[in-house]
Amino acid sequence: MKKILYLMIGVLVAVACQKEPSTLDPDNEYLVYTAPAKGMDFQKFKLFYLPDSLLVIGQGSQPYYSESVNAQALIQEFADNMIHYGYLSTTNRAEADLGVQLTYIVHTERFVQYYEHPYWWIDYPGYWNPNFWGDWYGYYYPGPMTYTYSTNALLADMVDLTANPGNGKALNVVWAAYMGGPAGPSLYYDVRRMKESIDQAFKQSTYLDVRQPQTIN
């Protein structure tokens, strides 16, 4: 009886931890967070300037500006939403009321795990027989099992260019957005999700809408 008791207590201790939900994102959509500057009236802004490149952080040792097709797709989606909400695009940075900067961030975590027998495929029926290479028995893999987990995000900042610049003055960020989550299986897939997230960011920020309400004559 004692053996059974110890076994049960062992099982209880082994499972005595909090069950965590699956790390897989159930709906495979990005989290979209937006925040305006407190008390900001966006009606005072009309012209916006959006650079034609996207700052990329996390791909390579240094951040860099990308003008790739994917970058252009995200920039265009953002610009379309700005125009839809009543702003006008300008290519003259000096005359813009609002500056928009977009940043793409990739973050990869690399995990290393030591399993007793991680290379399960060795036992898969039909896997390469070591005899194929001569008088060998079995395989020896020297390293541990590794895997990676990546997240990516698109950040958007709108800065107020109507204020007078000066030494020691901080540039006012009047709207910030974060759109991110676990990275998808392909960049194409993630760009599609990010475009939808940009739409959602504007949808949940109706205070950005500076269109004049239509009147009925």
Next chain:
Amino acid sequence: MKKLTCLLVSLFAFLLLVNEADAQMGKRSYINIGWQFNAPISNQFVDRAQGYGAYIQSGYYVTPMLAVGTFSSFGTNDEYYPKQTYQLEDGAAVTTDLYRSIFQTPFGVSVRMRASWCEFQPYFEAKIGAEYSLQSVYMSTFISRVSNWGFYVSPEIGLSYYPFHKDDVGFHFAAYYSYSTNHHDGFDIHGLNNLGFKLGIAF
């Protein structure tokens, strides 16, 4: 007040001495261990019933019918909320799907009153103690988590069944209600109420 004191003393004496005259009470100690299914009730945070839990409780019969003991259990209830937009302070907003989760682990002391000590042993038990709880919100790659302690009470009815006459091993079934005073305004938690049942082995 005097009547109430008299009543309480009489009740205590009854619990201690009931069936004391019966001779054979067999093994004096017990241990119950097994799986727990829990359903949070009256809870705005998570109200989904799930069986991610386990329990262990033990005691010693100070009289043939009355035992004092200790208990401990744990369990998680989580619930998935599809994507929606949440309005935050100062115009901020977040759109996401999320999981909410409550982890509860109460422990303390108990008093058990069994109706018989034969093959079937139905009982009533009252538990009192403390509960440590974690409440979590999982949003994409973020977790918002708080922890708190509360005072815990739980009445329980159950049955220990010993079908093997030459052994002390049997089966255990119980149903319970529990309440703890855990509190967190941000997650709208004002006490944790639960209903549930337990299936396990009785020693």
